[in-house]
C-alpha cells in the first residue's frame with residue numbers, strides 16, 4: 291500500500307490556526323500519514339496574483355486528499371480574484387459536498403440529531419455567470435441531468451433509510467423538476483430499498499429548524515445545500531464544530547463549514563473541532579479508515595463531555611489546548 295499523503299492548505303485567518311491542529315490529530319490516528327503544505331486564498335492572491343496557484347492544484351491531484359482551512363473573500367469585486375474554494379471545487383470537479391450534522395455532548399445541546407446534507411457542488415447559481423446592461427442583471431442557474439445523476443448516486447449510496455430531495459419545483463418546474471426526477475430515477479435504480487420523499491426548500495428549512503431529528507439524508511442543488519447546511523450546523527453546536535468534505539472522483543478536499551473568522555483571527559482561540567472532524571471525514575471517505583474516523587469522533591465527544599470548551603462554547607481553552615483535550619481523549 292502506498293503511503294497516504296495529505297495536502298494541508300491553511301488559507302487565511304483562523305484557517306492558519308485550526309489546520310495545523312487538525313493535522314496533529316490525524317497524525318495521532320494515522321502515524322504513517324505524509325503531510326505536505328500548499329497555498330490558497332486571499333493571501334496567496336496577493337502574493338501570486340491567483341487564489342489557487344497551479345502548484346496547489348497539482349499537489350492535491352497527486353495526493354488525492356487535502357484539508358483546507360478557510361479563505362477570506364473581499365466584500366467587493368476585485369479584478370482577477372475568484373474564491374479559492376470555488377476554484378478548487380471547479381478545477382478538481384469536486385461534485386459532492388457532504389456535510390454531516392450530529393448532536394454533540396454540549397450543555398443545552400439538542401440530542402438525537404444525526405443527519406447528512408449532500409449538496410451538489412458544481413452548478414446551480416454557482417456557475418458564476420452574471421450579465422448586466424446597467425439596469426437589469428441576469429444570473430445563470432444551470433441544472434444538468436449529468437450533475438443531478440451523479441449527486442443522486444452519492445446521496446443514494448450514503449443515505450441510511452431515507453432520502454429527502456430538496457427543490458423548489460413549484461416555481462422552477464423545469465430546472466428543479468429535472469433535478470428531482472433525475473435523483474428519483476437514480477435512487478430507484480441503485481437503492482430500491484431506500485424510502486424517498488421530497489420537500490420544497492423553504493419547508494425543508496422550517497423542518498430543519500423545528501424537528502431536525504426527523505431527517506436522515508437530504509440531497510439538494512448547490513445554493514439550497516449551502517444555506518441549509520449553515521442552518522443545520524446549529525444542531526451540532528455551531529459553526530466552530532461543523533465539518534464537511536468535497537468529493538470528486540479520486541480526489542477530495544475536506545474543510546470546516548466556517549470561514550476565516552476575521553473577528554477572532556490571530557488570537558489563538560478559534561475552535562479547532564470543525565477542522566478536526568473534517569479530518570475524520572478524510573479518514574472515512576478517502577482512506578476508508580473507519581476506525582480512525584470513529585476514534586477521532588469519539589475523542590471529540592469525550593473531550594466535550596469532560597467540559598473542554600473554547601470561547602465560542604463558553605469556555606476559556608485556546609485552540610491548542612482544545613486539541614490537547616482531544617488528543618488526551620484519544621489516549622495519544
Ligand code: NAD
Nearest residue numbers: 360361362363375529530548549550551553554560561602
Ligand atoms: P465565518 O464563518 O468566518 O464567521 C462567522 C462567525 O462564527 C464569526 O463570529 C466567527 O468568529 C465565528 N466562528 C467561525 N468559525 C469559528 C471557529 N472555528 N471557532 C470559533 N468561532 C468561529 O463567516 P463570516 O464572518 O461571514 O466570513 C468571514 C470570511 O470568511 C469572509 O471573507 C467569507 O467570504 C469567508 N468564508 C469562507 C468560507 C470558506 O473558506 N469555505 C466559508 C464561509 C465564509
Ligand code: IPM
Nearest residue numbers: 363373375376516519547549
Ligand atoms: C461554503 C461557503 C462557500 C460557498 C463560499 C465561501 C464561497 O459558504 O463552503 O459553504 O458558498 O459554497
Ligand code: MN
Nearest residue numbers: 516517520547
Ligand atoms: Mn456556506
